[in-house]
Amino acid sequence: MEAVLDQPVLVLNRLWQAVNVIGAKRAFGLLSRGHASVVHHHEDDFRVFNLMDWVDFSQHNPPLEVMDQVHTPRMTIRLPRVILLAYFDRLPCKELKLTRNNVFERDKETCQYCGKIFEREDLNLDHVIPRDFGGKTTWENIVCSCIKCNSKKANRLPHEAHMRLIRKPVRPKWRPVISLVLGNAERERWKDFLDLAYWNVELED
Numbered sequence: 001m002e003a004v005l006d007q008p009v010l011v012l013n014r015l016w017q018a019v020n021v022i023g024a025k026r027a028f029g030l031l032s033r034g035h036a037s038v039v040h041h042h043e044d045d046f047r048v049f050n051l052m053d054w055v056d057f058s059q060h061n062p063p064l065e066v067m068d069q070v071h072t073p074r075m076t077i078r079l080p081r082v083i084l085l086a087y088f089d090r091l092p093c094k095e096l097k098l099t100r101n102n103v104f105e106r107d108k109e110t111c112q113y114c115g116k117i118f119e120r121e122d123l124n125l126d127h128v129i130p131r132d133f134g135g136k137t138t139w140e141n142i143v144c145s146c147i148k149c150n151s152k153k154a155n156r157l158p159h160e161a162h163m164r165l166i167r168k169p170v171r172p173k174w175r176p177v178i179s180l181v182l183g184n185a186e187r188e189r190w191k192d193f194l195d196l197a198y199w200n201v202e203l204e205d
Helices: 024-032 051-060 100-106 147-153 184-189
Strands: 008-012 018-023 036-041 046-049 069-071 076-078 082-085 123-127 142-146
Touching: 008 024, 008 184, 018 024, 024 036, 024 051, 024 082, 036 051, 046 051, 051 076, 100 123, 100 142, 123 147, 142 147
Parallel strands: 008 082
Antiparallel strands: 008 018, 036 046, 036 082, 069 076, 123 142
């Protein structure tokens, strides 16, 4: 049962925006105190249940998988996968980490020198001002570039290589980040509530 209660549950704020991921045990605590409701995808719609209604729904719609159910001495309850907070309507501010995938996302998989779109495996990251010139590994100095442009620019300033950026690199606006490496199961369950799942491996300077 402990393993089941450690299962991840997505938390939505009152405006249905994803704000956190918690364990099922804590989710049941929020439900029991009336601080949250269960959100369940049912017949092409989302239904919201308080704890007692969720218990009743579980009796008439028993879960099929062992890891989708919690047993008490008298009943079996479905494990909630998404809960909706009753009062919290803010978004936690977390700075978007400077990672390879996040730079690719910001630049829309587009080489910032030639303007062509590439698959991510065909893109590199380029320091606009090379590190040998004192360039830092920051949002304002890192862009995606294709292999050809990266080789052409080499360890030079853009104007020295007769190249020009198609847009100035900037730090993205702050946004909530679910700090969890999502598995395929969670990604599928939560796809209606998550825009992007970011890698959390930061670039080294």
